[in-house]
Amino acid sequence: MTDFPTxxxxxxQLQACRSKEETFKALVTLSKALPRLSGEEKTEDNKIKGCESAVWLIIEEDTGRRYFRADSDAKLMRGVLVAVISLVTGKTQQAIQETDLKAELAELNISSYLTSSRSNGVLAILQALQA
Structure with a gap:
């Protein structure tokens, strides 16, 4: 994940967007930074329940730090995943749990894309990241 955005x-990128269309394009561009998971990795165990789109999340730990690999069948959600994962990857579990991910996401200018059902999915993703 060397090219993963900080x-x-x-x-x-997201705060520079001045319209919903610009935000959508930025999220789609960000989605390209997320490596695809293999078919074997897209298991029910890795699937996030409660998402409108299919979302899979794999948590890996190395020397006490957590790293995340994820995928979705929707480009928009892949972009949201990049935004969320950028906030937590490489941190310890305690540091992740101490991060107010909802507040961090609120600063990213993507709330207009989070319909109520999509918001539930994003909340499920945040809970999985902090578990």
Missing amino acids: PHTVKQ
Whole structure:
């Protein structure tokens, strides 16, 4: 994940958007930074329940730090996943749990894309990341 965008880069890209269309394009562009999961990795165990789109999340730990791989069948959700994962990847579980992910996401200018059902999915993703 060497080319994975930093939280600062993600925030800059999304906060620079002045319209819903620009935000959509930025999220689609961000989605390209998320490596696809293999078919074997898209299991029910890795699937996030409660998402409108199919979303899979794999949590890996290395020397006490957590790293995340994820995928979705929707480009928009893949972009949201990049934004969320950029906030937590490489941190310890405690640091992730201490991060107010909802507040961090609120600063990213993507709330107009989070319909009530999609918001429930994003909340399920945040809970999985902090578990």
